[in-house]
Amino acid sequence: MKLATEFYFRDDVVAISRELLGKVLCTNINGVRTEAIITETEAYAGIADKASHAYGDRRTKRTEPMYGPGGTAYVYLCYGIHHLFNVVTNDEGVPHAVLVRAGKPVEGLDEILLRRNRTKVDKTLMGGPGTVSQALGIKTDMTGTSLRGRRIWIEDRGMAVLDTDVSVGPRVGVDYAQEDAARPYRFSLGALRE
Numbered sequence: 001m002k003l004a005t006e007f008y009f010r011d012d013v014v015a016i017s018r019e020l021l022g023k024v025l026c027t028n029i030n031g032v033r034t035e036a037i038i039t040e041t042e043a044y045a046g047i048a049d050k051a052s053h054a055y056g057d058r059r060t061k062r063t064e065p066m067y068g069p070g071g072t073a074y075v076y077l078c079y080g081i082h083h084l085f086n087v088v089t090n091d092e093g094v095p096h097a098v099l100v101r102a103g104k105p106v107e108g109l110d111e112i113l114l115r116r117n118r119t120k121v122d123k124t125l126m127g128g129p130g131t132v133s134q135a136l137g138i139k140t141d142m143t144g145t146s147l148r149g150r151r152i153w154i155e156d157r158g159m160a161v162l163d164t165d166v167s168v169g170p171r172v173g174v175d176y177a178q179e180d181a182a183r184p185y186r187f188s189l190g191a192l193r194e
Helices: 013-019 110-116 129-134 174-181
Strands: 023-031 033-045 072-078 081-091 096-107 154-155 166-169 186-189
Touching: 013 033, 013 081, 013 096, 023 081, 023 096, 023 129, 033 129, 072 129, 081 129, 081 154, 096 110, 110 129, 129 166
Parallel strands: none
Antiparallel strands: 023 033, 023 154, 033 096, 033 186, 072 081, 081 096, 166 186
């Protein structure tokens, strides 16, 4: 079942980031369906968070989807190579987002392997945010897309994620954010990452 709109329209982006663990990120591109369990996320708390693209209320063509309503995709290009997928949360005008950092394939494995130019599954197949997007066919043309549509969405399949299964730590690659870099905003579902 697709996540209800209300799931996204909450003000605690950190809690939403944690709750996305175990949910299933799905795409349907050119009639090919692929799916992955979300195993790692990072929360970005908008204008007050120095690690966020929207820090200081920075609004650009790239960041504008972050200011959209919760349940919107924010996809940006990193280093001109990697398409990184984020889930926009909160009310329209509040630029909170959750980066999906890792996943585990559950459907469309042949297509996932083809997109990743791989022949077998290992922990690097979808072990980083760029590889998740590549495996699921997520590109920047999806930015601003509703996560309630037919091209990209997230489902809750009832997977129980216990606190004892979750690792919490600082975000990766945001040292420029000074004290905000150390915030415990990264969540990882360890057992599924192996």
